[in-house]
Amino acid sequence: MKRYSAFAIAREAYRHHKGWERAWRNPEPKQKYDVIIVGAGGHGLATAYYLGRNFGITNVAVIEKGWLGGGNTGRNTTIIRSNYLQDPSAAIYEKSRSLYETLSQDLNYNIMFSPRGVMMLAQTQHEIRGYQRTVHANALQGVKTEFIGPKRVKELCPIINLDGPRYPVLGALWQSRGGTARHDAVAWGYARACSDMGMDIIQQCEVTGIDKENGKVTGVQTSKGAIACEKLGLVVAGHSGVLADMAGFRLPVESVALQALVSEPIKPCMDVVVMANTVHGYMSQSDKGEMVIGGGADGFNNYTQRGSFHHVEETVRALVETFPMISRLKMLRWWGGIVDMTGDRSPILSKTPLENCFINCGWGDWRVQGNPWVGLGYGRIDGQGSFPANRRVFNVALQRGQIYRRKRRSRSGALMEGTCKSLILQRPVQISHNPLNACERLLVNVEAGSC
Amino acid sequence: MLIFQCPYCGIDADETELSPGGEAHLKRFGPGASDEDFESYLFMRENPKGVHFERWRHSNGCGKWFHAARCTMTLEVFGTYSAQTFEPPQEIKDKISQKRPGWSWRNFS
Numbered sequence: 001m002k003r004y005s006a007f008a009i010a011r012e013a014y015r016h017h018k019g020w021e022r023a024w025r026n027p028e029p030k031q032k033y034d035v036i037i038v039g040a041g042g043h044g045l046a047t048a049y050y051l052g053r054n055f056g057i058t059n060v061a062v063i064e065k066g067w068l069g070g071g072n073t074g075r076n077t078t079i080i081r082s083n084y085l086q087d088p089s090a091a092i093y094e095k096s097r098s099l100y101e102t103l104s105q106d107l108n109y110n111i112m113f114s115p116r117g118v119m120m121l122a123q124t125q126h127e128i129r130g131y132q133r134t135v136h137a138n139a140l141q142g143v144k145t146e147f148i149g150p151k152r153v154k155e156l157c158p159i160i161n162l163d164g165p166r167y168p169v170l171g172a173l174w175q176s177r178g179g180t181a182r183h184d185a186v187a188w189g190y191a192r193a194c195s196d197m198g199m200d201i202i203q204q205c206e207v208t209g210i211d212k213e214n215g216k217v218t219g220v221q222t223s224k225g226a227i228a229c230e231k232l233g234l235v236v237a238g239h240s241g242v243l244a245d246m247a248g249f250r251l252p253v254e255s256v257a258l259q260a261l262v263s264e265p266i267k268p269c270m271d272v273v274v275m276a277n278t279v280h281g282y283m284s285q286s287d288k289g290e291m292v293i294g295g296g297a298d299g300f301n302n303y304t305q306r307g308s309f310h311h312v313e314e315t316v317r318a319l320v321e322t323f324p325m326i327s328r329l330k331m332l333r334w335w336g337g338i339v340d341m342t343g344d345r346s347p348i349l350s351k352t353p354l355e356n357c358f359i360n361c362g363w364g365d366w367r368v369q370g371n372p373w374v375g376l377g378y379g380r381i382d383g384q385g386s387f388p389a390n391r392r393v394f395n396v397a398l399q400r401g402q403i404y405r406r407k408r409r410s411r412s413g414a415l416m417e418g419t420c421k422s423l424i425l426q427r428p429v430q431i432s433h434n435p436l437n438a439c440e441r442l443l444v445n446v447e448a449g450s451c
Numbered sequence: 452m453l454i455f456q457c458p459y460c461g462i463d464a465d466e467t468e469l470s471p472g473g474e475a476h477l478k479r480f481g482p483g484a485s486d487e488d489f490e491s492y493l494f495m496r497e498n499p500k501g502v503h504f505e506r507w508r509h510s511n512g513c514g515k516w517f518h519a520a521r522c523t524m525t526l527e528v529f530g531t532y533s534a535q536t537f538e539p540p541q542e543i544k545d546k547i548s549q550k551r552p553g554w555s556w557r558n559f560s
Contacts, residue, residue: 241498241500242498252494252496255498300471301498301503301505302523303523304523304524308452310452
């Protein structure tokens, strides 16, 4: 792989740009791989990358029914943050966020990580109390956030209207190192690095069946023929239920559409990410100048990758009060992604009833910001395989005893707290006050089988 | 946008007039049930790409709950029926069979 650098650009400029090579190979599938990962989105590719980088397992195929990064990786609003209340959530997302800081250098691929700051508006007294609590929790977790007043909100985001009347801005939860990253560049960067390690990324190859023998997976049937494997990882987001069906087990997951839209490009007017939970809307400005706007998820099962007019209306109507200047913008593009929601909005990273088959799903709307950590963590599970015998550690079935503390199913799923309870271990891990340590320890415990 | 005919008041109601209520025909387990049954009742859900049965409420209308058969892939509605039943009526099943031969959902087909 030729490295990208300023020197490379200068060199290619003299050669009429004829020396660039393809970022990744587009091979035909081999007969057999050590590991097959189904789904070439951010999570799948990150899994493959850390499998290779941290475990030296490179006889890996990442198979994808559409095109690379064409699912939810290309269908989100690119926001990265780690201002979560619960310890496991904060630990995971803060580790993930910190990996994003150096990901461009690690991958030698510009993922355009822009830690421009994420602001979550408090528009009710209840939200003020909630965010103040989160700030205190974050202080203990080592995640840098602060609660700011309306004056500071206005300084950071001058286009905002503080006065309401219906939803006045009373303050905000501010994470200065949160931000955005170019979502497809994350997938492309991982894909390039994986391909360079000799892994095969096989696009337009749909899994049509899973071959099993004595409770073990032996391979997959695909639209490009049968491929055998030693281990299988399912990282297919919205289609987790479909794949689980093929593999013969059930998941506590339902697929719903989550939609977002962008406006026509305008001059730079907002250099932070603003999320407004009360009104179910969030907005940032892309480098091209488009206002990227996201709203809530559908309340019913849905595999259509498209939006619905009344959701757009609800989201935009709510945002117009806080951002009057967007009222005359035209909508340019609009998309829907299929997110896999667990009942409590917590992700699943688990072994399955099949011995050598692993699943990563249920990330709902927090997928992007979890990318690197999940790759790291999941890669470890895949790589070790001998991941603790105790099935309850990362269990498909949620933890008993914790089932009463549910989050309300809501159309504002996008903005709700992911509590990561599926990741909470049966015997609690000592979560230290440093989330990075907590996260490492979580993984170390998993490896050692000590939980 | 989804449009259902409310089986009680008979009018065609669109999505904004209705509230989704999740999977239909759940068997409920409460105190005294085994952990597996209770857990499965709380969390395990059908998630088909295709024919699906759901509960909906005509919340901005007559306010009553009803059942609906729908395709999650195309958003096509096969029909709606009363909430006071443990399984889809044969008439609805026949309608689905016409359009999706060989369909199955849980143990219905």
